[in-house]
Amino acid sequence: MNRTRTAIRTTYYSLATNLVLAVIKGLAGFFGNSYALIADAIESTTDVFSSLLVLFGLTYAKRPADKNHPYGHGKIEPLITFIVVAFLVTSATVIAYESIQNIQTPHELPQPWTLLVLGAIIVWKELSYRIVIKKSKQTHSSVLRAEAWHHRSDAITSITAFIGISIALFLGKGFETADDWAALFASGFILYNSYLIFRPALGEIMDEHRYDDLMLQIRKISLEVEGIKGTEKCYIRKAGMYYHIDLHARVDGNISVTEGHDLAHQLQDRLKQKVSGIGHVLIHIEPYTT
Template sequence: MKNENTAIRTIYFSIVASTLLAIIKGLAGFFGNSYALIADAIESTTDIFSSLLVLFGLKYAKRPADDNHPYGHGKIEPLITFLVVGFLLLSAVLIAYNSIQNIQTAHLPPKPWTLLVLGGIIIWKETSFRLVLKKSIETNSSSLKADAWHHRSDAITSVMAFVGITIALLFGDGFETADDWAALFAAGFIVYNSYLIFRPALGEVMDEHLYDDLIEEIRQISIGVEGVLGTEKCFVRKAGTKYHVDLHALVNGDISVSEGHAISHKLKDTLIKKIPNLEHVLIHIEPK
């Protein structure tokens, strides 16, 4: 529960930050003749909606297990991540389309003061990325990680806009569209970033084998439990911020069923105590 609450507080931070930045970028882009900044504002606007989706997902994932969802509701997290990726791709398409339109249309060069705005935005978004990514690692949340990469992609598009505006200002006539080209390249980066976010979420939905380190930790803890002589199969799958484990434990084949049952409960309790991110642990006793 602590992880979920931390993730939700972090998402509120993202929503407020994206809202403020969308307004600042939009105004600066409009009055500063910079489509790259307007493109940045478009992405920040999609960030708001994607963060709202993540917030919904995190709150839904907190629901306890019930008769229809015996393993809880954590699988909604990667599904929300897919929607977040959809928003990223939508913003990339909008930015690319409008960039091409602006490249083909003569317009005034961007104003120098827009560089100051972009400089502040770059620092803020990179700081936000590092903060949210740190929280995503702490809480083990895939959707929060996706939200963190929204901040990083925003920082990159701002860097590209900064470069484009600088070129337009330095070289003058004939280079007015440099920031539009920068926005177009930024759209390409957003598409690439979308894949990096999508791939691990897909693995989570498909219960892909991705947790070798966790499995090794489970095996090491298990053999330290009295009565456990070793382990065989160990399967791990992730749902939200928690893991579900199926473990085959080896015990003395001559002990009673009751003794084996007691060992399995002791093993389960030990694993959950020492690895807080474990939620469901199913122990199958094997005679050695």
């Protein structure tokens, strides 16, 4: 439950950050004649809704296991991640369309002070990324990882806006659309980032094996239990913030069923004690003969 509380608190931070920045970017873009900033505001607005979805997903995922969900409700996390990705793709499409329209329409140069706003936003968003990605690693939350990458993509799109506005201001008349081109480039980056977020979530839904390091750790710890002679099959799947383990352990084939049963429980206890984020552990005993 500590993991869930940490993830929920982090999501509240993201929600507040995105809400404040959406307002700041929108106002700065409107009064500063910068569509790159307005495009950034559009992305931050979609981030507000995605943060609400993340909050819902984390709250739902903390429900305890029940008769219909014996492994808990953690699979809601990658499902929410898919919806978050859909928000990102939608915002990228809107930004690209509006950028193309603005490129074709004459308009004034952006105001120089918009660069100061963007500079502050870039620093703020990069710090937010570092905070949230650290919490996602602590909690093993895929949806929180997606939330972190929202902050990083926002920082990078702000960098492209900064470059575009700088070009427009430095080169002057005839380069008014430089920040629109920057927004168009940013939309492409958002789409690419959407794939990076989508791919791990898809693997989690499909129970794809992506946990070689954890598997090696489990095999090593298993040999620390007296009576465990080795391991065979090891299957790992992730649901929410927890890893569920199916492990075949080898024991002396001459011991009793009761002794084998006791060894299985000792191994379960050792794994849960030593490995962070372990959920269900199923041990299948195999006979070991010399």
